[in-house]
Amino acid sequence: MVRMILTxxxxxxxxxLVASVVIFVMLQAVPGDPAAFMLGLNAQPDTVAALRADLGLEGGLPQRYLAWVAEMLTGDFGTSYTYRVPVAGLVVDRIGVSAPLAAYALILTVVIAVPAGLLAATRRGRPSDWGVMGATQLGIAVPNFWFAMLLVLVFxxxxxxxxxxxxxGWSDPVAALGALTLPAVALALPQASILARVLRGALIDTLDQDYIRTARAKGLSRRATTIRHALRNAAIPVLTILGLQFSFLLAGAIIIENVFFLPGLxxxxxxxxxxxxxxxxxxxTMLLVFAVVAVTFAVELAYTLADPRLRRGA
Structure with a gap:
């Protein structure tokens, strides 16, 4: 187990490391000079050069990359060119919106997807199963920003x-949660559709196993068999999707935050x-990559808690 964690x-x-290199190189390749952009079209070359030196844009790419990585390892994410304040302070201010929004959306995703997946799996081939599958197909097909605009129009x-x-702000928690409700619903509906379909497929595979039939033959009710045995054993693919979805909700809510004017990441x-x-x-972006990688690592550890066979294999 220790060897697995270290690996x-x-x-x-x-x-x-690879992500930091890709992010740095891609952003440096974007056309346009930040110093010239800030000073405008009529700026003098010596003024632009002085501002570039002040912003730390002088020097070769390897030197600037190593300086950026070294500063991040010490907790210094640099100073914003536009706001002239530390980037860490901006992140702290904005994470107080993005993280609760992602958590709120993930909770709504689970609340919607688990009952829908259970209903579809236990009523396989019946009208309720067809209705759930049709609704989830619609939820996957429709973009979340369209859901967002529709929710704004209606509510x-x-x-x-x-x-x-x-x-x-969080000085009034009720008002803050109210402001995050529509964005969270807009984010949760497509993710709940995906999770419900994954859960349905995993449950159908699990319900056909011999130990499920044995439990039913011993007198355990269908509901108890599904909840106690089938749902737990179908949790591995569900945990995988949940981990990916939380990463997406944290890092991929750019459009939704702009639709609702939320001051998030x-x-x-x-x-x-x-x-x-x-x-x-x-x-x-590097912080969001770290969040995605950390969540993936946490999901892999959760596998070992959900399935004892993985602990023995480790």
Missing amino acids: RLASMAASL AVKLRWVSAGGFP GRLIFQGITQRDLIVVQSV
Whole structure:
């Protein structure tokens, strides 16, 4: 078990190293000079050169890459070109919106997907199964930003139950959760559709196993057999999807955060791209990559808790 954990940690370190190189090289290859963008079209060359030196854009790519990585390892993510404040401070401010939004959406995903998957698996081939599969197919096909605009139209414009956008802060938790509800629903519906289909397939495979028939022959009810035995043994693919979905919800909510004007990490990256604030984009992207890799590592550890055979194999 210890060897497995050390191997996974080494794999995480290698993944982060490769990701840092790819992120840095790709952003440096983007056309346009941040200093010239900030100063405008009429800036003098010596002024642009002085600003480039102040922003740390002088020197070769290897030197700048090593300096960036060394600073990140010490917790220094650089200073924003646009806001002139530490990037770490911007991340701390924005993560207070993105992380609760991702967690909220993931909870809604599980609440919607588990009953739907159970219903479809236990009613296989019946109208309820067809209805769930049709709804999940629609949820996968329709983009989440369309769901977001539809939710705004219905609940904010027509019914006026919630605001159309913005975030009031956590000083009022009820208002904060209300502001995150529509974005979380818009994010959760497509993910719940995927999870429900995966759970249905895993449960159908599990319900056909011999030990399930043995449990039923011993007098255990169909519901108890499904919940106690089938659902737990079908948890491995579900955990995989949940881990990937949380990573997506944390890192991939850029469009939703812009639709609802939420001051999260996704909106910060979008603003950094439009303002050529490369240090913000590459540092925040690297943090999101680390979050994805860390969640994947946690999911692999959860496998060993869900399936004792994996612990013995490790």
